[in-house]
Amino acid sequence: MKWKLDDSKLVYGIGSKDLYYLDINKEGKLELVLDGQRISFEKIIETFQEKTKYDDASFALRIPQLISSQIEKLITAFAEAREKYNYQSKYYPIYPIKVNHSKFIIETIIKSHPTYGFESGTKSEFILLLQALKNEKHRLIMCNGAKDREYLQSIKEAIADGFKICISIESEQEIIDTLDILPQENYQLAFRIKPYVTLHGHWGASSGRNSKFGLAIGELHDVIDILEEKKVTHLLTMLHSHPGSQITDLEGFERFATFVAKIYKLLHERGFTKLKTINFGGGLPIDYDNRLDEDFMQKYAEIFVKVLSKKLPKLQPIIMTESGRAITALSTLVIVKTIDRYSMFSEAYYDKTLGVAYWGKKAAKHKEVSSARDVLKKWSSWERRKPPLDFLEGLNDYEYITLELKRELRKLFFGFEDFEKQLDKVEAKLFLKPEYAIQGNFSVFNSIGDLVLVKQYFPVIPISSLNQRPETIVRLFDITCDSDGEVAVYHSPISDKKLFTEDDFQLTFTKPFSLGGFPIGDLEELKDSYLVIPLAGAYQDIVEFDHNLLGDLPDVLVALDGEWRIELLNGAQSISSLLADVGFICDVDDDPYYDNGKKSDK
Known part of the structure; x- marks a missing residue:
C-alpha cells in the first residue's frame, strides 16, 4: 500500500x-x-x-504566538461554556509563573490579554512579578506557597505600592502571621483547601487528603475561627483548591468541582458573604501523545461551569483557573x-561460506513458529545462546544473522492474531527494541x-x-x-x-x-x-x-x-x-x- x-x-x-x-x-x-x-x-x-x-x-525555538493562541482558546472555551449554561459571572485566568519564568513568556501573556493574572509560589517569584507588573498593577497577583514573615512584609509593601494581591492561606500559622503583619484592607484572602477527591493523571497523586498543599478540614475550621474572632471575615473573597497537574480524567474534574462547590456553599452559609470567587487551580493537560479528545479544553471548561450552575445557581461565583502547562507548552x-x-547489530557479513552459512542454518530452526507467543519464545531462546568469542569475524557474522532473524521474526510476529496479547510482556518489549x-x-x-x-x-x-x-x-x-x-x-x-x-x-x-x-x-x-x-x-x-x-x-x-x-x-x-x-x-x-x-x- x-x-x-x-x-x-x-x-x-x-x-x-x-x-x-x-x-x-x-x-x-x-x-x-x-x-x-x-x-x-x-x-x-x-x-x-x-x-x-x-x-x-541545536537550539530552542520560541514562538510567542502559540502562547497567545492558547490564551484565546482557553478564554473562548469558558466564554462558550458560560453562554451554554447561562452563567452570568466572569471567568478570570491566572498564569502560575513556576511553569516558565522566561521573560518572553511573561511579556507575551501581558500583551495577549489586558487582565490576565499571575501566581507566585515563592518570594523570589513574587519579586519577579513586582518587576514585570510595575506598569500593570491592575493585574491580580495570587500569592501561593509558604509565606514567612519576611515574604509577608514584602507583600505589605507591594499592597502599599498599589499592587492587587490575593494571599492564599494554607495553615493556621500563616493566617496568624498575615493578620499580624498586614493591614485589614486593600487585599484579599483565599482559603486553599485540600481536594478530598483523587484524580487520575501524571501528577494525580498530589490530589486527595494526602496532598502536600492546602488546609485539611480541621485546619479550615481553625482559620475560620481566627477570621471570625478578629472580625475580618470581609477579607476572605476566594476559595482555592488544586486538583493536581496534567490531569486527563474528565470525570475526576467533575468530582473535584462538585466537592469545591459544596465547601463554597457551606462557607457562604457560615456568613462569609464576601466570598465571590472559586479558584480551581491548574490540572489542564497537554496532549503529549495525541490521545486526548480533540475538544478536551472545551469539555474541561464546561465541567466547571455546569457544576457551578447546578450546585450554586444563585451564588454563581467568579471562576478562576491557574493553567500553566496548557498555556506555555506549545x-x-x-x-x-x-x-x-x-x-x-552487524549490518554486513564477513564470511558468507562459513560464519553466515553456519549460523544461518542454526537460526532457521528458530523461524518455525505458529503464534506470536511462539515468536517470543524462539527469540528468547536465541538470545540465551552464547555468542562465539573465538574471533571477531565469527562474532560479526553471528550478529549479522541475529539481525536477519530478528527482522524475519518481527514480520511473523505482527502477522499472528495473538500479537496484541503479547505486547505488554517484557519479552515483547525487548524483542521490539530498535x-x-x-x-x-x-x-x-x-x-x-x-x-x-x-x-x-x-x-x-x-x-x-x-x-x-x-x-x-x-x-x-x-x-x-x-x-x-x-x-x-x-x-x-x-x-x-x-x-x-x-x-x-x-x-x-x-x-x-x-x-x-x-x-x-x-x-x-x-x-x-x-x-x-x-x-x-x-x-x-x-x-x-x-x-x-x-x-x-x-x-x-x-x-x-x-x-x-x-x-x-x-x-x-x-x-x-x-x-x-x-x-x-x-x-x-x-x-x-x-x-x-x-x-x-x-
Missing part, C-alpha cells in the same frame, strides 16, 4: 490537537503554520545558521542537530529534563522525508556521559489502520502501546540533519540541570508580523558561566560561547 502524507500525520500527530501548528508539504518537509502562513523548518534552521556562529548547534520546540548514527540509534548534539537533562525526572513523554519528529514510509524506528542519544540521556519511547497512535515501517515495526495499534524508539523516514539522512521535539515550553526551562557542564541552548524567536521574523534571543550559555557556578574561572579566550552568538557585521 502506498504511503500517504496523512499516514505520516497520523504517525507523528502532525496537524492535530496540540500539534495543530505543524504540517507537511508535498516534498515531505516539516512546516510551521501560523495564521495560515507557512515556513519550513529547513528555512528556519538555514536562517539560524546565517545569523549566528552556530553551524552544528511555545517551545527543541531543534536537535543530529551528528551520528549507530547500529546495534536496531539503530541517532546521536543529537544536545543534553536531555538541560532541554527536556522531565523525561528523566518524571518519565514525561515528548514526541520526536524528523524535519524531512515525511512523504515516505518510515524506514525504521530509532533511539535518540544525547551527548552526555549518562545512560539516561536518551529519548527511547514512542507512544503509538490508537487507530484501526495498520501502518508499518519498511522493516516491519508496527506503528499503530487498537489500544495504547509504546515502542522503544520513534519512527524516522531516512536513516542515512539523519547522520547530518535535525529532529524536532515539540511541547517543551512548560517546566523544561525551569527544571534543567547542567549535566556534564552542558548549558542552555541558543534561543531563537520565530514570529509572524506580516512577514516571518527569525532572530536570536539569547546565545548559548557560556562555558565561563558554567564553570563559575562550580567555582572555577575560565579565560574568555578559551570560551567559544563568551559572546551572544551573533555573527559580526564585519
Whole structure:
C-alpha cells in the first residue's frame, strides 16, 4: 500500500490537537503554520545558521504566538461554556509563573490579554512579578506557597505600592502571621483547601487528603475561627483548591468541582458573604501523545461551569483557573542537530561460506513458529545462546544473522492474531527494541529534563522525508556521559489502520502501546540533519540541570508580523558561566560561547 502524507500525520500527530501548528508539504518537509502562513523548518534552521556562529548547534525555538493562541482558546472555551449554561459571572485566568519564568513568556501573556493574572509560589517569584507588573498593577497577583514573615512584609509593601494581591492561606500559622503583619484592607484572602477527591493523571497523586498543599478540614475550621474572632471575615473573597497537574480524567474534574462547590456553599452559609470567587487551580493537560479528545479544553471548561450552575445557581461565583502547562507548552520546540548514527547489530557479513552459512542454518530452526507467543519464545531462546568469542569475524557474522532473524521474526510476529496479547510482556518489549540509534548534539537533562525526572513523554519528529514510509524506528542519544540521556519511547497512535515501517515495526495499534524508539523516514539522512521535539515550553526551562557542564541552548524567536521574523534571543550559555557556578574561572579566550552568538557585521 502506498504511503500517504496523512499516514505520516497520523504517525507523528502532525496537524492535530496540540500539534495543530505543524504540517507537511508535498516534498515531505516539516512546516510551521501560523495564521495560515507557512515556513519550513529547513528555512528556519538555514536562517539560524546565517545569523549566528552556530553551524552544528541545536537550539530552542520560541514562538510567542502559540502562547497567545492558547490564551484565546482557553478564554473562548469558558466564554462558550458560560453562554451554554447561562452563567452570568466572569471567568478570570491566572498564569502560575513556576511553569516558565522566561521573560518572553511573561511579556507575551501581558500583551495577549489586558487582565490576565499571575501566581507566585515563592518570594523570589513574587519579586519577579513586582518587576514585570510595575506598569500593570491592575493585574491580580495570587500569592501561593509558604509565606514567612519576611515574604509577608514584602507583600505589605507591594499592597502599599498599589499592587492587587490575593494571599492564599494554607495553615493556621500563616493566617496568624498575615493578620499580624498586614493591614485589614486593600487585599484579599483565599482559603486553599485540600481536594478530598483523587484524580487520575501524571501528577494525580498530589490530589486527595494526602496532598502536600492546602488546609485539611480541621485546619479550615481553625482559620475560620481566627477570621471570625478578629472580625475580618470581609477579607476572605476566594476559595482555592488544586486538583493536581496534567490531569486527563474528565470525570475526576467533575468530582473535584462538585466537592469545591459544596465547601463554597457551606462557607457562604457560615456568613462569609464576601466570598465571590472559586479558584480551581491548574490540572489542564497537554496532549503529549495525541490521545486526548480533540475538544478536551472545551469539555474541561464546561465541567466547571455546569457544576457551578447546578450546585450554586444563585451564588454563581467568579471562576478562576491557574493553567500553566496548557498555556506555555506549545511555545517551545527543541531543534536537535543530529551528528551520528549507530547500529546495534552487524549490518554486513564477513564470511558468507562459513560464519553466515553456519549460523544461518542454526537460526532457521528458530523461524518455525505458529503464534506470536511462539515468536517470543524462539527469540528468547536465541538470545540465551552464547555468542562465539573465538574471533571477531565469527562474532560479526553471528550478529549479522541475529539481525536477519530478528527482522524475519518481527514480520511473523505482527502477522499472528495473538500479537496484541503479547505486547505488554517484557519479552515483547525487548524483542521490539530498535536496531539503530541517532546521536543529537544536545543534553536531555538541560532541554527536556522531565523525561528523566518524571518519565514525561515528548514526541520526536524528523524535519524531512515525511512523504515516505518510515524506514525504521530509532533511539535518540544525547551527548552526555549518562545512560539516561536518551529519548527511547514512542507512544503509538490508537487507530484501526495498520501502518508499518519498511522493516516491519508496527506503528499503530487498537489500544495504547509504546515502542522503544520513534519512527524516522531516512536513516542515512539523519547522520547530518535535525529532529524536532515539540511541547517543551512548560517546566523544561525551569527544571534543567547542567549535566556534564552542558548549558542552555541558543534561543531563537520565530514570529509572524506580516512577514516571518527569525532572530536570536539569547546565545548559548557560556562555558565561563558554567564553570563559575562550580567555582572555577575560565579565560574568555578559551570560551567559544563568551559572546551572544551573533555573527559580526564585519
